[in-house]
Amino acid sequence: MSGEFTARNKVAIVGYAQSQVVRRGTETVGMTALKTAQAAIADAGLRVDQIDGFVAAQSLPSAGAHELIDGTSFVSADWLSRHLGTQPSYCVGFTGWGQLSGSMSMAINAVASGAARYVLLHRALYNPPGKYGNNPMTEARNERQWGVPQGFFGPIPPIAMVANEYLRRYGGTREVLGRIAVEARKNGARLPWSYWYGKPLSLEDYMAEPLLNDPLCRFDCDIPVQGVGVVILTTAERARDMPHQPVYISSYASGYPRNHRIPLHWTLDEMEEAGEDLGKRLWSAAGFGPRDVQLAQPYDAFSPFVPLWLEALGFCPRGEAHRFIMDGGIDSDDPRSIAAISGGGTIGNGRLHGVPQMMECYLQTAGRAGERQREVTNAVSSYSSPHLGGGAIVYTNTP
Amino acid sequence: MTDRPLPVPDAVSAPYWAACARHVLTLPRCSQCATFTSLPDETCPHCHSLDPRFSFEEVSGRGQVRTWTVIRQSFLNGFDVPFLLVDVQLDDQPHVRMIGRLLDGPETPLQLGDRVVVAFEDVTAGVSVPAFALEKAA
Numbered sequence A: 001m002s003g004e005f006t007a008r009n010k011v012a013i014v015g016y017a018q019s020q021v022v023r024r025g026t027e028t029v030g031m032t033a034l035k036t037a038q039a040a041i042a043d044a045g046l047r048v049d050q051i052d053g054f055v056a057a058q059s060l061p062s063a064g065a066h067e068l069i070d071g072t073s074f075v076s077a078d079w080l081s082r083h084l085g086t087q088p089s090y091c092v093g094f095t096g097w098g099q100l101s102g103s104m105s106m107a108i109n110a111v112a113s114g115a116a117r118y119v120l121l122h123r124a125l126y127n128p129p130g131k132y133g134n135n136p137m138t139e140a141r142n143e144r145q146w147g148v149p150q151g152f153f154g155p156i157p158p159i160a161m162v163a164n165e166y167l168r169r170y171g172g173t174r175e176v177l178g179r180i181a182v183e184a185r186k187n188g189a190r191l192p193w194s195y196w197y198g199k200p201l202s203l204e205d206y207m208a209e210p211l212l213n214d215p216l217c218r219f220d221c222d223i224p225v226q227g228v229g230v231v232i233l234t235t236a237e238r239a240r241d242m243p244h245q246p247v248y249i250s251s252y253a254s255g256y257p258r259n260h261r262i263p264l265h266w267t268l269d270e271m272e273e274a275g276e277d278l279g280k281r282l283w284s285a286a287g288f289g290p291r292d293v294q295l296a297q298p299y300d301a302f303s304p305f306v307p308l309w310l311e312a313l314g315f316c317p318r319g320e321a322h323r324f325i326m327d328g329g330i331d332s333d334d335p336r337s338i339a340a341i342s343g344g345g346t347i348g349n350g351r352l353h354g355v356p357q358m359m360e361c362y363l364q365t366a367g368r369a370g371e372r373q374r375e376v377t378n379a380v381s382s383y384s385s386p387h388l389g390g391g392a393i394v395y396t397n398t399p
Numbered sequence B: 001m002t003d004r005p006l007p008v009p010d011a012v013s014a015p016y017w018a019a020c021a022r023h024v025l026t027l028p029r030c031s032q033c034a035t036f037t038s039l040p041d042e043t044c045p046h047c048h049s050l051d052p053r054f055s056f057e058e059v060s061g062r063g064q065v066r067t068w069t070v071i072r073q074s075f076l077n078g079f080d081v082p083f084l085l086v087d088v089q090l091d092d093q094p095h096v097r098m099i100g101r102l103l104d105g106p107e108t109p110l111q112l113g114d115r116v117v118v119a120f121e122d123v124t125a126g127v128s129v130p131a132f133a134l135e136k137a138a
């Protein structure tokens, strides 16, 4: 994005709904999406027939054995709009890596350009039956032949290797990751919709947990769930006359794929370089910087993403986030901290792919966070990783 | 007979796996800019040629450990856990990195930058897979 982001503060979130987060659905994820969409439309003070734009973050869990059925294993924008009974003028789905940040950018662009007046953005997650990611592979073909024969496969080894390099290079210990997981579960335990509601995690239990792929244990990884998050966006002008404090989008920025390597071979160097580049573009487009931000919600599907994002977004110098975390810099019970996982993240909610980060930024910036409410004017959320096409979004209530 | 997933050579990778069977590590090298890359693709990641015509050329297989993990639970069949995977930056060209098992064992004490050299595991008749071993002190 150029330094002249012409949509800066021109688009606002005006309503939301969050479904219960459950391990397995008792209804189709499509039905959960319909109910959540109706609730979000009502929350914004709108009627269903006023929604003329639909944007979905619609990539699905690719692991596990299941058929791809729209409305059952994923929910497209087309499916949702058809079953709500609307005739939108703009109806699209984002299928790249940066699910939440990418789809948000499409929704923002649609409103800013006038392609739609009121855009409904949804993210629906389905948890397929069976063991997530278990792979009875006997042959390694195509790109897989370059890593699988050596035993390199699955979602955890890539980030485990990056986490090991980070901690060894900068002098942190496994307790840094433990602090993140414990903070996420503390906050998730306070959220009535969370899968982990009422179930915090102690640091003692974290430290006693056997490792899966050093230095990560299962508490560093989010758990697959079914759940849906929805927000409604419109122009800043229309937002003024709507029921809730509008939350304006100041900027967004996406990363893009970096060096060509075997599938899922990530490197700390590339993640840091991509993050620094993304951070510069993000704040340049916003017109302010991390010092002006009171709330950060970095992506946490794996705990090591948190320090990497805190550094990418400019809250700590490179290599310093582990100290920041150990010093209480993310503790939501400290009003001076940036409360980096106050919304529970995905470790504290379940695998909702960036929805908790977006939702917490919206709720805190709109003054709608209830007992969790903090003094927030500007906030930032992120999704996935900057070297993979992940991105970040900046919010404000004071444009 | 192993349960490990075996590589299926294709038209492009056949020379690579043939060299591995002889315990020789090769890497794809772009015929346009002579740069090594981690795996052959449609284009060269360095000069972006649409016609890179990669050839597999022998490399030293020596390098330094950039990072590692001990796999205590694997998503793949056929591997006895725990085992240790190293991410190695090869001496042959900066930024070319390769992941393999460290044959010294899962409890090997390691530090960033430790020196390793390629080794091969003979997993079944005619199929050898690259791995690494700590370089012996001179």
Ligand SMILES: [Zn+2]
Binding pocket: B030, B031, B032, B033, B034, B035, B044, B045, B046, B047, B048, B049, B052
């Ligand atoms: Zn080339």
